[in-house]
Amino acid sequence: MRIPDRTRRAARAAVVASAAVLLAASCSGKGGDGAADQEVVLEGVDDGTTLTMWTRAATEAQSQALVDAYNASHENQIELSVIPTDDYQTRVGTAAGNQELPDLFALDVVFAPNFTTAGAYLDITDRIAALDFADALAPSHLDVGTVDDRQYLVPHTLDLSVLFYNKALYEQAGLDPEAPPTTLAEFAEHARAVDALGGDVNGTFFGGNCGGCFVFTWWPTIWASGAEALNEDGTESLLDSPEAAELFATYRGLVEDEVVAPGHNEETGATWTGHFPEGNIGVMPMPSTMLGLMPEDLDIGVAPIPGIDGGESTFVGGDSIGISANSEHPNQAWDFLRWSLEEEQQVEILAANGDVMARTDLADNEYYAANSNAVVMNDLVQVGRTPYSLNFGQTFNDPQGPGLALVREMIYGDAGADLAALNEGVTASLSS
Amino acid sequence: MRYSRKLAGAAYAAPVALFVLVFFVAPLLLVGRMSASDWPLLAGDMGLNLPENYQGIGDNPLFWPAVGFTLKYTGIVVVLLIGLSLLLALIVADRRRGTGFFRTAYFLPTTLGLASASLLFFGFYSPAIGPLDPVMEFLGLEPVSWLGTPTAALWSTVVLIVWKFAGFFMIILLVGLQSIPPDVYEAARLDGAGRWQAFAHITVPLLRPALGLVLILSVTGSLLAFDQFFILTKGGPDNSTVTVVQLIYREAFQRFDLGAAAAISVVVLAALLVLNIAQFRALRKDH
Amino acid sequence: MRTKLWSTSYHVLAGGLSVLFLFPLIWTGYASVAPHGATNQQDGYGFGNYAALLDYDAGLLRYLWNSTYVSVLTVAFTLVLSVLGGYAFARFTFKGRDALFLITLAILMVPYSTLLIPLYSMLGDMGLRGTLVGLALVLTLYQLPFAVFMMRISFEAVPKEIEESAMCDGAGTFGVLTRIMLFAVWPGLITVGLFSFLAAWNDFIAPLILVSEADKAVLPVAIANLRQQSMGAVDFGATQAGVVVMALPCLVLFALLQRHYVRGFMSGAIKG
Numbered sequence: 001m002r003i004p005d006r007t008r009r010a011a012r013a014a015v016v017a018s019a020a021v022l023l024a025a026s027c028s029g030k031g032g033d034g035a036a037d038q039e040v041v042l043e044g045v046d047d048g049t050t051l052t053m054w055t056r057a058a059t060e061a062q063s064q065a066l067v068d069a070y071n072a073s074h075e076n077q078i079e080l081s082v083i084p085t086d087d088y089q090t091r092v093g094t095a096a097g098n099q100e101l102p103d104l105f106a107l108d109v110v111f112a113p114n115f116t117t118a119g120a121y122l123d124i125t126d127r128i129a130a131l132d133f134a135d136a137l138a139p140s141h142l143d144v145g146t147v148d149d150r151q152y153l154v155p156h157t158l159d160l161s162v163l164f165y166n167k168a169l170y171e172q173a174g175l176d177p178e179a180p181p182t183t184l185a186e187f188a189e190h191a192r193a194v195d196a197l198g199g200d201v202n203g204t205f206f207g208g209n210c211g212g213c214f215v216f217t218w219w220p221t222i223w224a225s226g227a228e229a230l231n232e233d234g235t236e237s238l239l240d241s242p243e244a245a246e247l248f249a250t251y252r253g254l255v256e257d258e259v260v261a262p263g264h265n266e267e268t269g270a271t272w273t274g275h276f277p278e279g280n281i282g283v284m285p286m287p288s289t290m291l292g293l294m295p296e297d298l299d300i301g302v303a304p305i306p307g308i309d310g311g312e313s314t315f316v317g318g319d320s321i322g323i324s325a326n327s328e329h330p331n332q333a334w335d336f337l338r339w340s341l342e343e344e345q346q347v348e349i350l351a352a353n354g355d356v357m358a359r360t361d362l363a364d365n366e367y368y369a370a371n372s373n374a375v376v377m378n379d380l381v382q383v384g385r386t387p388y389s390l391n392f393g394q395t396f397n398d399p400q401g402p403g404l405a406l407v408r409e410m411i412y413g414d415a416g417a418d419l420a421a422l423n424e425g426v427t428a429s430l431s432s
Numbered sequence: 433m434r435y436s437r438k439l440a441g442a443a444y445a446a447p448v449a450l451f452v453l454v455f456f457v458a459p460l461l462l463v464g465r466m467s468a469s470d471w472p473l474l475a476g477d478m479g480l481n482l483p484e485n486y487q488g489i490g491d492n493p494l495f496w497p498a499v500g501f502t503l504k505y506t507g508i509v510v511v512l513l514i515g516l517s518l519l520l521a522l523i524v525a526d527r528r529r530g531t532g533f534f535r536t537a538y539f540l541p542t543t544l545g546l547a548s549a550s551l552l553f554f555g556f557y558s559p560a561i562g563p564l565d566p567v568m569e570f571l572g573l574e575p576v577s578w579l580g581t582p583t584a585a586l587w588s589t590v591v592l593i594v595w596k597f598a599g600f601f602m603i604i605l606l607v608g609l610q611s612i613p614p615d616v617y618e619a620a621r622l623d624g625a626g627r628w629q630a631f632a633h634i635t636v637p638l639l640r641p642a643l644g645l646v647l648i649l650s651v652t653g654s655l656l657a658f659d660q661f662f663i664l665t666k667g668g669p670d671n672s673t674v675t676v677v678q679l680i681y682r683e684a685f686q687r688f689d690l691g692a693a694a695a696i697s698v699v700v701l702a703a704l705l706v707l708n709i710a711q712f713r714a715l716r717k718d719h
Numbered sequence: 720m721r722t723k724l725w726s727t728s729y730h731v732l733a734g735g736l737s738v739l740f741l742f743p744l745i746w747t748g749y750a751s752v753a754p755h756g757a758t759n760q761q762d763g764y765g766f767g768n769y770a771a772l773l774d775y776d777a778g779l780l781r782y783l784w785n786s787t788y789v790s791v792l793t794v795a796f797t798l799v800l801s802v803l804g805g806y807a808f809a810r811f812t813f814k815g816r817d818a819l820f821l822i823t824l825a826i827l828m829v830p831y832s833t834l835l836i837p838l839y840s841m842l843g844d845m846g847l848r849g850t851l852v853g854l855a856l857v858l859t860l861y862q863l864p865f866a867v868f869m870m871r872i873s874f875e876a877v878p879k880e881i882e883e884s885a886m887c888d889g890a891g892t893f894g895v896l897t898r899i900m901l902f903a904v905w906p907g908l909i910t911v912g913l914f915s916f917l918a919a920w921n922d923f924i925a926p927l928i929l930v931s932e933a934d935k936a937v938l939p940v941a942i943a944n945l946r947q948q949s950m951g952a953v954d955f956g957a958t959q960a961g962v963v964v965m966a967l968p969c970l971v972l973f974a975l976l977q978r979h980y981v982r983g984f985m986s987g988a989i990k991g
């Protein structure tokens with residue numbers, strides 16, 4: 001009789017252990033999908049609702065400042081979750097597929113079309129139309145957030161590509177520190193002049209293995225020259241234009257003459273903005289949000305990215321924001337969005353911090369009066385562009401996409417590469 | 433007696449069985465269904481489309497180069513990693529002066545996560561902030577572009593992985609070494625066996641189970657390599673370091689196509705199962 | 720003379736290897752306090768990057784606590800499952816034994832990102848999504864192949880005679896396990912516990928996908944947030960300080976456990 005007894009004891013022990021492991025797993029789940037068909041209150045509702053909001057780490061500072069100020073002055077309370085930038089798509093995509101999105105979520109604007117067309121965002125066309133400053137909202141962000149004349153997104157935090165140049169190095173190289181380049185040729189000339197200083201100093205830098213960097217920093221030159229990079233629907237690549245060829249040839253020349261700081265070839269984007277603040281780079285295009293991260297003792301200037309024969313443009317990046325389609329509190333969520341775009345918040349929170357505002361009508365404020373670099377950036381919002389394509393990310397940002405391959409072939413490949421053929425590869429990816 | 437012992441064995445295995453069923457088999461069935469369906473990441477299940485996702489694998493121009501690269505990488509890593517970790521385990525196995533320090537030194541990299549170790553090496557190899565260029569200069573050598581060419585990128589990543597995991601495998605082999613009774617060596621020495629003979633005829637055979645674990649972990653881990661390449665090279669330069677799991681990630685989160693990602697996963701799982709059953713059989717043969 | 724030569728070459732080899740293993744870590748420690756542009760330590764040497772980490776969002780202590788909680792829970796789940804499972808695989812024959820062992824190993828063979836999406840929706844059905852317990856269960860899943868295999872070979876290495884003599888003394892299989900076998904497989908147990916702690920402590924993808932509330936964030940996710948600047952750029956000051964902060968508790972743990980890897984401990988326990 002002893003043996004079965006033992007067996008039973010063993011069985012009991014095992015069952016107890018498994019029960020302990022699975023105990024938590026037996027808790028009941030809670031469900032309930034968002035019912036966004038509530039009555040629309042155009043000005044929003046502030047009734048003490050708790051809202052959830054997600055943003056990516058890259059634009060956290062601005063989101064956090066807005067949320068803190070909102071929570072301090074409203075009944076509604078927002079719980080902000082910050083998600084690492086590189087993994088934002090993974091996180092938000094997983095949640096979207098399960099209808100588990102937060103009430104509000106911001107999104108890198110180039111990926112917006114994927115989410116708007118998939119129905120992840122709530123239609124807020126009427127709410128935007130009711131704003132008395134609707135015409136002043138960053139136009140390129142609004143365009144990208146529009147599908148079939150219905151609007152889903154408003155601009156949240158803006159990040160523009162602009163030229164940064166080191167005034168001390170300009171002076172040493174005999175250049176006028178108050179005269180940044182106004183053409184692509186001048187840009188190359190300035191970079192070469194600074195590079196001639198020798199030692200640790202280099203003329204310029206770029207992320208040579210970073211598709212997103214090329215789009216962000218080089219396309220403005222094409223736009224400023226009056227050409228296009230994509231067709232209007234974002235289904236066809238126009239990177240075989242003479243303007244694009246000139247752009248590639250200029251940078252190829254800088255690489256061949258070793259004017260670009262070492263490491264550009266393998267730079268995947270993780271350190272591409274880290275070189276300039278060290279003070280050894282003459283002039284390079286970078287995100288406007290880097291302005292606040294510059295060492296105080298570095299005397300820098302900011303200028304628009306020029307075209308081939310003048311003109312100026314920028315890539316209006318950053319985040320757009322909208323209300324998720326599964327939110328149960330669309331009126332309360334809209335209350336935050338409307339409030340965040342009002343003059344007081346735009347000026348006292350964003351402009352005061354040296355950031356670019358989501359509106360183009362407020363540049364005349366006390367903070368910008370003392371910050372000429374910020375004015376340069378804010379004025380660019382009006383002329384800047386945000387490209388639209390459903391396959392943008394997988395074509396240009398994806399390291400295995402054909403966009404990066406095209407640029408690398410033009411810069412590092414054998415001379416005389418077939419730009420037209422490479423461009424067709426990009427079009428194939430955009431239109432698939 | 434036999435019957436009740438069988439019952440007891442099943443009872444001890446029950447918690448693992450239940451856990452694996454709930455948290456592994458059930459999600460895996462869902463992966464199987466995804467692979468047979470049109471399943472966009474953002475929209476969810478759109479219905480069966482078999483065998484479209486599987487046909488798509490062959491049409492992907494990156495697939496076969498990625499398989500080739502992954503196999504090459506795995507071969508290099510497994511050989512270097514097992515050789516080095518066995519050496520380390522032998523170095524620290526005996527109680528003598530300094531072994532405590534050596535054991536800690538070799539183990540230290542294991543305490544880092546793979547992602548942070550990869551970032552550490554990303555800085556380490558960077559010409560802007562890394563210490564290698566000054567070292568090369570000091571030695572009178574030309575600076576090297578550690579991640580700039582396909583060959584350099586591969587070997588730089590191999591160095592990172594060997595550095596990061598050698599201590600981990602060292603510990604497994606150490607536990608294996610410790611379970612060999614000292615009197616076996618004693619007997620061999622009395623029979624006049626030298627150091628190398630003892631190593632070849634006692635250590636290696638008795639270490640077989642631990643070596644088997646190390647082999648399976650390193651082969652499977654290397655074939656599923658992702659983080660290190662995602663952080664160090666992003667598959668570059670010029671798609672020379674794209675692994676199979678990077679393709680899965682790309683399908684799911686760049687192209688938003690869970691169905692296609694799941695199909696590649698299923699194919700990879702099937703291949704790994706066949707491989708590991710073979711490894712397992714080979715290891716258990718003379719047991 | 721021969722012994723001396725052997726001893727010298729041993730120390731040269733062992734010492735040289737330890738320099739190679741330590742160099743990247745020493746460099747990261749140095750770089751975390753050295754000045755760099757676009758970090759929180761721009762002028763001179765100092766702890767600016769650590770100060771930024773300490774103050775970040777919910778505060779370092781909160782993240783340390785969350786990470787510790789999840790890691791300890793994972794270790795507990797893993798040890799219970801792998802001891803029972805390893806014992807079963809090593810000492811018993813039962814129906815489906817090989818199949819179960821293979822399925823457990825197969826967990827290793829499915830890429831993380833593939834399985835996390837189904838797990839995400841499943842945990843939602845169980846009401847465990849967004850909880851640290853749910854996270855610990857998923858982390859346990861990925862520890863099982865190694866842990867069960869390790870415990871299996873540890874149990875197999877214990878001489879059968881010890882167990883049989885205990886059986887003759889009237890102990891049941893569970894008594895043998897708790898009173899004798901657990902002491903015999905001590906190094907394996909320490910190894911499994913240590914590595915499941917390290918894996919849970921360092922894991923980034925599972926908490927990223929499964930937990931979204933800010934006050935439940937774990938340390939690796941908080942550090943990833945802190946190091947990422949705009950347009951894919953990385954703050955290397957925060958990265959290196961993060962590496963150091965993440966590694967320190969693991970190091971202390973290893974230092975505390977390392978005497979258990981010394982020969983003699985285990986055989987002594989069996990004989991005694």
